[in-house]
Amino acid sequence: MIVVRPLASTGSLDASFFEIPDRVYQFLPYWPAEDESAIRRLFQLEATRNDIVVYTDHEHLRLVGIFPVGGATAYFGYWETTSDLTLNQEAFAQLSATARQRGYRTLQGPLNFNTFHSYRLRLGAPPSWSYFDKEPINPTYYPELLSRLGFTPVLSFESRLIELATVPTVYEDKASLLAALSTLPYDFIPLTPTTWRQYEPELFELVQQIFSANPAYQPIPEAQFMLLYNPEYAAKLCPHTSVLLRERTRGQLVALSLCHPNYAPLHLGAKPPVFERDYPLLPQKTLLAKTIGVHPNFRNQQLMNSLGAYGMLSFRELYEQIIFCLMRSDNFSLHFTDGLPAEVARYALFEREV
Known part of the structure; x- marks a missing residue:
């Protein structure tokens, strides 16, 4: 079951928020380097200018809805999940319902608040270099999950070695x-x-x-x-x-x-x-x-x-x-x-x- 938690101005996060990536990346040769104290501080700063809602089951999925004041686009970020379509359908349905109720027309992501932080998904098999500093890294099933949830690419990027x-x-x-x-x-x-x-x-x-x-x-x-x-x-x-x-x-x-x-x-x-x-x-x-x-x-x-x-x-x-x-x-x-x-x-x- 997905638990929905709006964050107050303190932007506080549960401990499970930082434990879910361990389950997702435990068998992969790369993993997101998350600085827990820096992320907690960032949420505190961003909670003063965005409404933030966390959707999670505390074990297999975390998803953050980011609702800027004004504008027509809401964002999702800090999305980490096991390969469970049903669980993601439930979480994104709730996120989309919240966005509709607040008057947003589109949902875009993954984007961790803004482009100064992590955003985008890597597509396809890992390249020969495995990963580099601050490169978007994710399980290969992430793009397919988003596709089955009705998302399509809106911006594309590439790295060239x-x-x-x-x-x-x-x-x-x-x-x-x-x-x-x-x-x-x-x-x-x-x-x-x-x-x-x-x-x-x-x-x-x-x-x-x-x-x-x-x-x-x-x-x-x-x-x-x-x-x-x-x-x-x-x-x-x-x-x-x-x-x-x-x-x-x-x-x-x-x-x-x-x-x-x-x-x-x-x-x-x-x-x-x-x-x-x-x-x-x-x-x-x-x-x-x-x-x-x-x-x-x-x-x-x-x-x-x-x-x-x-x-x-x-x-x-x-x-x-x-x-x-x-x-x-x-x-x-x-x-x-x-x-x-x-x-x-x-x-x-x-x-x-x-």
Whole structure:
């Protein structure tokens, strides 16, 4: 039986909420790295601007309904379940009924409050890399369950792995970009914990400007951004490939590229990665190109390609392969790797009418 529990402003969660994933992932080679204290804190913060309802049987399924004030779309997130269609039909029926009663027209997910946190499902069999940091991972039956519940993909994404053997071709194709970097009217500022502190307020504004028009994007308060992206986060970035672009005349930040090694093989759990400490321990050096973007006022100037070219300056000496992570399938950033041999993993965000 599904228990329905609206969360008060404290956003408190039962202990079983964090036990269900153990049952779901116990026989899989990957699992969601959940920081219980961070999730509890996030629910407390989000309960001040969303109505939140938890649907669970405390053993085999958990499902969170997220009802933003205003708008026509409600969301579901933190969905973890065994392969039980009947149980999910009951939970989603109750969630959909609540959404209809509150005037929402569509239900979308999985999305854990906003796109700064986990969202989307991985489709198909696991790729050769198994999983990387913050990649959507889930049992392979999840997409089929959602399909049988009436959901269809509304946004699609992909990750592309490029092997070392392809890298010389990449350099040949981008040779003119590499040569042109020094002539651009921009300063390339390597991202380290020190430079992150220096530009922290401007970084928040830059991220808002770059990504606010993206589908499914929802703004978050600056304080919540700082909880996620801060000098501790910067410590895991690769300082040789992660960079800020600053327009030289006015000193304005106009683009960013956030890259770091795939630390997943080290099984660090809740221990925050540190590039200087953990990079030498990696059995395989895989670079994750995670977040790359250009301010809207500076687009159509080939800056996306310039960011990629900057990353390649150090790539051959430091890494064996690269994964361009979680790019929206209709996004311009995909073009940087078009035509190159790649292993592709696909993902989707799902939606249905209520």
